[in-house]
Amino acid sequence: METNIEQLREFHWMADMLQNIDAGLLVLNRENEVQVWNAFMENHSGILAHKVKGRNIFELFPEIPVDWFQHKVESVFQLHSRAFSIWEQRPYIFKFRNYRPITGTAEHMYQNISVFPLTSSSGEVTNICIIVYDVTDIATSKLALENANQQLEFLSRTDRLTNLNNRGYWQERQEEEFAKYQRYRESCTLVIFDIDHFKKVNDTYGHQAGDEVIRACAQTLQKVTRDIDVCGRYGGEEFVVMLTNTNINGALKFAERLRMAIEKQSITYELRVIQFTISLGICELSKNIDSPKEWIELADQALYASKENGRNQTSIKNKTDER
Numbered sequence: 001m002e003t004n005i006e007q008l009r010e011f012h013w014m015a016d017m018l019q020n021i022d023a024g025l026l027v028l029n030r031e032n033e034v035q036v037w038n039a040f041m042e043n044h045s046g047i048l049a050h051k052v053k054g055r056n057i058f059e060l061f062p063e064i065p066v067d068w069f070q071h072k073v074e075s076v077f078q079l080h081s082r083a084f085s086i087w088e089q090r091p092y093i094f095k096f097r098n099y100r101p102i103t104g105t106a107e108h109m110y111q112n113i114s115v116f117p118l119t120s121s122s123g124e125v126t127n128i129c130i131i132v133y134d135v136t137d138i139a140t141s142k143l144a145l146e147n148a149n150q151q152l153e154f155l156s157r158t159d160r161l162t163n164l165n166n167r168g169y170w171q172e173r174q175e176e177e178f179a180k181y182q183r184y185r186e187s188c189t190l191v192i193f194d195i196d197h198f199k200k201v202n203d204t205y206g207h208q209a210g211d212e213v214i215r216a217c218a219q220t221l222q223k224v225t226r227d228i229d230v231c232g233r234y235g236g237e238e239f240v241v242m243l244t245n246t247n248i249n250g251a252l253k254f255a256e257r258l259r260m261a262i263e264k265q266s267i268t269y270e271l272r273v274i275q276f277t278i279s280l281g282i283c284e285l286s287k288n289i290d291s292p293k294e295w296i297e298l299a300d301q302a303l304y305a306s307k308e309n310g311r312n313q314t315s316i317k318n319k320t321d322e323r
């Protein structure tokens with residue numbers, strides 16, 4: 001008798017604890033009708049337990065994807081096994097608002113759920129229990145960290161003035177293209193160019209105006225290249241672009257298009273109009289070129305020839321020229 005009372009008391013305590021636990025707890029039957037709905041579910045859904053009892057969960061929460069949910073709980077009914085869903089797969093099952101003060105940036109509560117079978121005295125599973133964990137704090141910190149890492153990565157490979165790839169990252173990409181060429185032998189041509197008499201721009205209009213010219217040059221470069229071409233700021237007023245799947249003829253057309261676009265362009269800085277030109281050097285990758293460094297050196301030699309021959313022009317350098 002004593003033991004029965006004791007057991008009953010413990011059972012009530014247990015029910016109280018489950019009712020007030022800081023996790024959602026609900027029981028569904030085979031027809032997806034709510035049997036149990038604890039205080040967490042009441043507080044976050046705004047629907048009291050007596051209002052949901054016996055009602056279909058999909059009618060109450062139309063945002064729950066029916067097929068996905070049925071598939072998940074089917075194994076729990078059939079195999080009597082547990083099932084889980086984590087916020088990374090599906091941010092939430094029940095669209096509850098997020099009220100947490102620290103992670104107030106999240107619009108909704110991120111949830112992990114765990115589903116397990118409730119076995120009757122005859123050994124049948126006619127109901128399942130779903131536990132809903134509020135993981136908003138974890139999810140938002142992880143997302144913020146991922147976001148910060150992405151921004152850091154972007155900053156570490158981007159030139160601040162032009163938003164083009166910076167020299168270090170561009171060189172990594174050049175090494176990749178060089179390695180790819182050793183395997184697939186698909187044409188790839190490098191163009192290097194430099195603003196003519198840039199020192200004079202700085203001396204005449206000031207360093208800020210010089211920066212504007214560099215920025216305008218980068219914008220025009222981006223306009224005339226395709227998305228798969230790899231552009232970069234190589235030095236002060238020196239730029240590079242790798243034209244993938246492009247041979248020397250295609251690269252020459254591109255270089256001339258760029259040169260003429262820059263020649264036509266004029267920028268206004270503090271009511272003064274600045275015009276400028278560029279000199280270009282191009283070199284197609286060939287099996288005679290032994291390293292990425294040699295490849296850019298050859299293109300640089302072509303650029304030097306353009307400068308020597310009077311600027312505002314394009315020159316070509318091939319390794320085969322020397323053999």
Ligand SMILES: Nc1nc2c(ncn2[C@@H]2O[C@H](COP(=O)(O)OP(=O)(O)OP(=O)(O)O)[C@@H](O)[C@H]2O)c(=O)[nH]1
Nearest residue numbers: 194195196197198199200202207210211236237307
């Ligand atoms: N405004 C500005 N100037 C820069 C930047 N980086 C380098 N420079 C300047 O660019 C100028 C480059 O001058 P030079 O290498 O002599 O070449 P140039 O005057 O363009 O002459 P050529 O290349 O021979 O046509 C130098 O005066 C540098 O100080 C930058 O980020 N902003």
